[in-house]
Amino acid sequence: MATTTTDTAQTSPDGQSSPGNRPSDRLTHDDYRELLKQLYLARYFDVRLIKEKKRGRLRGTLYSSHNQEAILVGSLYGLEPMDWISPIHRDMPAFFLKDFRSGWDNPDRMGMTIEEVCSQVWGKATSPGRARDNWSHIGSKSKRIIHSTSMLAGTIPAAAGVVLADRLNGLNTVAVTYNGEGSTAQGVFHEAINFAAVEKLPVVTIIENNQWAYGTPTHYEYPLEDFARRADGYGIPGLVADGQDVIDVYNKVMQAVEHARSGNGPSIVECKTFRAYGHGDHDDDRAEKYRPAEEVEKGRKRDPLHVMKTRMIEMGILTQEEADKHPAEGKGASEVTDADFPAEVSEYLSRGVNFAVKAPLPDETEGAMWVFKEGE
Amino acid sequence: MAIAVTPDTKKNYLTALKEAIAEEMARNPDMICMGEDIGALGGAFGVTDGLIAQYGRERVYDMPISEAAIVGTACGLCLNGKTVMVEMQFIDFISCGFDQIVNMTATYHYRTAGEVNIPMVIRGPAGAYGGGALYHSQMNEAWFANSPGLKIICPSTPYDAKGLMKAALRDPNPVIVYEIKDLYRKREIEEVLPEEDYVVPLGKAKVVQEGDDVTIVTYGQNVYHALGAAEKLKEEGFSAEVIDIRTIVPLDEDTIVESLKKTNRLVVVNEAPRTCGFAGELLSRMTERAFEYLDAPPVRITRMDTPVPWVKPLELYVLPSVAKITEAALKVCRY
Numbered sequence: 001m002a003t004t005t006t007d008t009a010q011t012s013p014d015g016q017s018s019p020g021n022r023p024s025d026r027l028t029h030d031d032y033r034e035l036l037k038q039l040y041l042a043r044y045f046d047v048r049l050i051k052e053k054k055r056g057r058l059r060g061t062l063y064s065s066h067n068q069e070a071i072l073v074g075s076l077y078g079l080e081p082m083d084w085i086s087p088i089h090r091d092m093p094a095f096f097l098k099d100f101r102s103g104w105d106n107p108d109r110m111g112m113t114i115e116e117v118c119s120q121v122w123g124k125a126t127s128p129g130r131a132r133d134n135w136s137h138i139g140s141k142s143k144r145i146i147h148s149t150s151m152l153a154g155t156i157p158a159a160a161g162v163v164l165a166d167r168l169n170g171l172n173t174v175a176v177t178y179n180g181e182g183s184t185a186q187g188v189f190h191e192a193i194n195f196a197a198v199e200k201l202p203v204v205t206i207i208e209n210n211q212w213a214y215g216t217p218t219h220y221e222y223p224l225e226d227f228a229r230r231a232d233g234y235g236i237p238g239l240v241a242d243g244q245d246v247i248d249v250y251n252k253v254m255q256a257v258e259h260a261r262s263g264n265g266p267s268i269v270e271c272k273t274f275r276a277y278g279h280g281d282h283d284d285d286r287a288e289k290y291r292p293a294e295e296v297e298k299g300r301k302r303d304p305l306h307v308m309k310t311r312m313i314e315m316g317i318l319t320q321e322e323a324d325k326h327p328a329e330g331k332g333a334s335e336v337t338d339a340d341f342p343a344e345v346s347e348y349l350s351r352g353v354n355f356a357v358k359a360p361l362p363d364e365t366e367g368a369m370w371v372f373k374e375g376e
Numbered sequence: 377m378a379i380a381v382t383p384d385t386k387k388n389y390l391t392a393l394k395e396a397i398a399e400e401m402a403r404n405p406d407m408i409c410m411g412e413d414i415g416a417l418g419g420a421f422g423v424t425d426g427l428i429a430q431y432g433r434e435r436v437y438d439m440p441i442s443e444a445a446i447v448g449t450a451c452g453l454c455l456n457g458k459t460v461m462v463e464m465q466f467i468d469f470i471s472c473g474f475d476q477i478v479n480m481t482a483t484y485h486y487r488t489a490g491e492v493n494i495p496m497v498i499r500g501p502a503g504a505y506g507g508g509a510l511y512h513s514q515m516n517e518a519w520f521a522n523s524p525g526l527k528i529i530c531p532s533t534p535y536d537a538k539g540l541m542k543a544a545l546r547d548p549n550p551v552i553v554y555e556i557k558d559l560y561r562k563r564e565i566e567e568v569l570p571e572e573d574y575v576v577p578l579g580k581a582k583v584v585q586e587g588d589d590v591t592i593v594t595y596g597q598n599v600y601h602a603l604g605a606a607e608k609l610k611e612e613g614f615s616a617e618v619i620d621i622r623t624i625v626p627l628d629e630d631t632i633v634e635s636l637k638k639t640n641r642l643v644v645v646n647e648a649p650r651t652c653g654f655a656g657e658l659l660s661r662m663t664e665r666a667f668e669y670l671d672a673p674p675v676r677i678t679r680m681d682t683p684v685p686w687v688k689p690l691e692l693y694v695l696p697s698v699a700k701i702t703e704a705a706l707k708v709c710r711y
Binding site: 128129130132133137139140141142146147149150151154155156157158159160161162163164165166168169187188191192194195198366369370371372373374375 | 408434439440442444445447448449450451452453454455456457458475476479480483484485486487488489490491492493524525527547548549626
């Protein structure tokens with residue numbers, strides 16, 4: 001797996017970012033601590049739900065974001081509340097991490113509450129979509145989260161549309177879309193990025209390059225070393241980030257976001273990572289059919305929690321003792337316990353889970369509702 | 377847009393559509409047009425002629441040849457408060473944007489439990505009989521009738537074209553408009569249009585001609601073939617009632633049922649292919665609702681289960697015609 005932190009791309013918006021000139025240089029120690037906490041929360045969300053799923057308490061498929069949390073946390077951290085995002089199946093934590101900086105429990109936050117996200121996972125009437133489509137297929141017009149379908153890359157044109165509408169209304173917003181490297185082979189991926197480039201729309205396309213499109217490796221998906229080079233064909237910046245390093249993700253995404261917000265148009269940010277488990281929980285037992293165990297072993301080694309802790313120790317923000325207090329890194333869902341996480345993290349999610357478990361199912365007759373909107 | 381109108385000026389179907397779109401652009405500042413070559417060229421058939429001069433690129437977008445991105449971007453615009461008219465250069469090309477229409481746009485209201493609605497109109501020239509061959513002749517409305525969440529209309533007169541288009545552009549849901557390109561400049565159907573603002577509500581069929589012996593239900597270009605068949609039937613002593621459903625989804629079943637109570641005989645005509653075409657849906661709904669009123673087995677005249685071929689004898693061979701409708705209706709009348 002590539003661990004390059006090249007700022008890449010001859011087309012990089014502001015050339016090589018040098019120390020002192022990186023977006024992360026403006027982060028405070030408190031920001032670092034918050035980012036670490038968010039990494040813990042994203043990880044805890046994943047492993048807790050895997051456990052709940054294995055106990056048979058959940059329907060549908062869980063697409064683990066385990067080992068890919070730095071991409072979500074790092075890319076969302078610098079966005080403005082009014083910015084748009086379009087997460088996909090492996091990005092469940094994004095729904096509550098959006099605008100998390102405004103306060104985890106701030107009722108005016110432009111992201112979903114933990115209760116809403118858990119309600120969706122449990123298929124309850126209190127879900128923002130009233131549990132009409134499963135798992136990650138939720139969104140919020142008011143919170144500015146685009147609702148995805150199962151046809152991946154299909155929300156990139158919608159992202160172009162929402163920011164175009166904002167621009168027409170005089171609002172300077174950015175849309176960040178999430179995609180696996182697999183969906184980049186879809187025609188709509190090309191169509192949408194091409195149009196966004198033509199129109200200089202503020203759309204940042206994040207590629208979570210986890211090396212595997214379900215059972216197909218990248219060398220059967222596209223012929224490039226760095227997928228980000230695809231950007232050259234659209235005349236837009238293509239950046240490569242170390243997807244295990246929340247700070248590097250933050251830096252590259254913020255470069256792209258600032259480029260977009262300044263009216264210079266879209267970018268592609270390729271975050272190199274590794275899918276630590278199967279495509280979905282249904283696939284975990286079969287993943288060995290197509291992925292050698294050594295590759296999985298190697299791919300799990302650079303846990304984003306570990307990478308961030310190491311960085312913070314080097315910077316003197318964290319002591320080794322503090323870092324070892326909650327050793328969740330490197331552990332799978334079956335090995336990890338609540339003690340491996342800070343209490344405020346497990347308590348926060350537990351609140352959502354408890355709410356969702358008690359929430360009612362939607363009334364069956366809702367199945368036939370809302371096909372059409374009635375005229376005003 | 378200021379269009380000089382003398383009250384007795386007859387207008388063609390194309391002008392009616394053009395006026396509807398221009399008037400809605402003037403009425404609704406949040407309306408945007410997107411499509412291929414719809415700017416300076418004014419669209420392949422001129423339906424959007426003059427819009428870019430008046431509204432500029434902020435509201436009229438010449439788009440790359442990317443139907444999926446056109447529909448998808450329009451969907452995002454609608455999600456964020458705009459109304460978008462999407463022009464398909466030919467309705468045949470709509471297949472290139474299929475996923476964005478049926479999975480993204482059509483389902484948006486449903487999957488968000490009503491939080492989001494998508495006021496989008498997708499319109500384009502459709503229909504055969506003009507030598508357009510396989511990819512410029514289609515009537516593919518059944519694909520979309522089978523995808524819940526989309527309304528579908530198909531006007532056959534200038535009056536309906538304008539009124540239905542306006543209703544579609546004011547509807548809070550996605551609407552697909554099948555414009556019959558062979559009627560765009562057809563002199564015989566030109567008519568005087570009301571000077572004042574009007575809409576033709578979606579979901580209302582129209583009895584084009586009253587009759588007592590058989591009901592011919594159709595839409596689009598076949599309305600005129602049905603009227604031609606009605607003339608022939610008259611010579612044979614039968615009077616046919618012709619119904620133009622105008623809206624495919626939602627279907628006005630009541631108007632057809634009322635007619636069948638009177639005529640007791642049903643012929644359905646549709647230029648789409650037979651298998652799973654909308655004619656089959658019309659027949660089964662009427663069989664469910666009006667079986668007891670029927671004195672003869674209902675029949676449908678459709679295109680054969682073939683693509684639309686190019687050269688005239690081939691094209692006409694596979695499509696419904698006055699002769700085919702007449703023959704079928706006579707059999708039903710004499711059953």
